[in-house]
Amino acid sequence: GENVEQHPSTLSVQEGDSAVIKCTYSDSASNYFPWYKQELGKGPQLIIDIRSNVGEKKDQRIAVTLNKTAKHFSLHITETQPEDSAVYFCAASRSGGGADGLTFGKGTHLIIQP
Amino acid sequence: DARVTQTPRDKVTEMGQEVTMRCQPILGHNTVFWYRQTMMQGLELLAYFRNRAPLDDSGMPKDRFSAEMPDATLATLKIQPSEPRDSAVYFCASGLVFGTSFSEQFFGPGTRLTVL
Numbered sequence: 618g619e620n621v622e623q624h625p626s627t628l629s630v631q632e633g634d635s636a637v638i639k640c641t642y643s644d645s646a647s648n649y650f651p652w653y654k655q656e657l658g659k660g661p662q663l664i665i666d667i668r669s670n671v672g673e674k675k676d677q678r679i680a681v682t683l684n685k686t687a688k689h690f691s692l693h694i695t696e697t698q699p700e701d702s703a704v705y706f707c708a709a710s711r712s713g714g715g716a717d718g719l720t721f722g723k724g725t726h727l728i729i730q731p
Numbered sequence: 732d733a734r735v736t737q738t739p740r741d742k743v744t745e746m747g748q749e750v751t752m753r754c755q756p757i758l759g760h761n762t763v764f765w766y767r768q769t770m771m772q773g774l775e776l777l778a779y780f781r782n783r784a785p786l787d788d789s790g791m792p793k794d795r796f797s798a799e800m801p802d803a804t805l806a807t808l809k810i811q812p813s814e815p816r817d818s819a820v821y822f823c824a825s826g827l828v829f830g831t832s833f834s835e836q837f838f839g840p841g842t843r844l845t846v847l
Contacts, residue, residue, distance in 0.1 A: 651835070651836075653838075658840070659840055659841075660735075660822050660824075660838030660839050660840050660841050661774070661822070661838045662838065663835045663836070666835070706773075706774065712833070713831065713832065713833055714826070714832065714833030714834065714835065715826070715833065715835070715836055716762060716826065716828050716833035717779070717786070717787070718764055718776040718779050718787065719774075719776065719836065720776070721773055721774040721775075722773070723773040724773060724774075
């Protein structure tokens with residue numbers, strides 16, 4: 618089955634700086650790669666996703682890149698703000714949109730220092 | 732504001748007791764997932780349903796866990812008997828498959844289960 622590795626487990630950055638979280642996956646048939654943000658006491662919420670026919674996708678301060686050859690994808694957050702502090706999870710799926718479930722990485726605790 | 736709801740939000744029980752967690756998917760969604768979150772294992776897929784039919788429960792311990800969808804508005808996850816190692820946060824998520832497309836997965840707030 619699929620295995621998703623995520624690094625780092627904790628990331629502390631100064632407010633206004635950029636944050637980068639990286640994930641690798643094992644199943645070359647995976648074609649959908651979402652990123653979720655989880656705040657304390659809440660369920661994960663989708664913030665951005667990318668499909669295997671795209672190399673990069675951007676939404677305001679958030680961007681995701683995908684390298685299918687190397688089987689890794691990354692989340693980039695620019696101009697970080699205090700409200701970006703949360704746990705971020707990457708995931709992978711063989712099915713479009715994750716229709717058959719997602720395999721998650723272990724998460725990155727992002728801390729934005731004021 | 733459509734959202735997935737889960738009850739109870741918190742449950743403390745003793746080892747050996749039966750536990751039932753409930754989920755109400757977003758109205759109109761035809762796919763429901765159950766995930767378990769622990770510090771050690773992270774988020775793991777336990778089972779999922781489409782149009783109320785179970786499609787995959789390979790992530791679920793078969794001897795004590797069972798998942799059902801009595802109707803389109805209710806999914807249940809039952810543990811009998813519960814054990815301390817079942818302590819975790821259990822999330823339900825729902826989504827809509829239409830044709831070859833799928834909406835994103837919308838997660839509920841979770842049920843925090845503590846088995847003493």
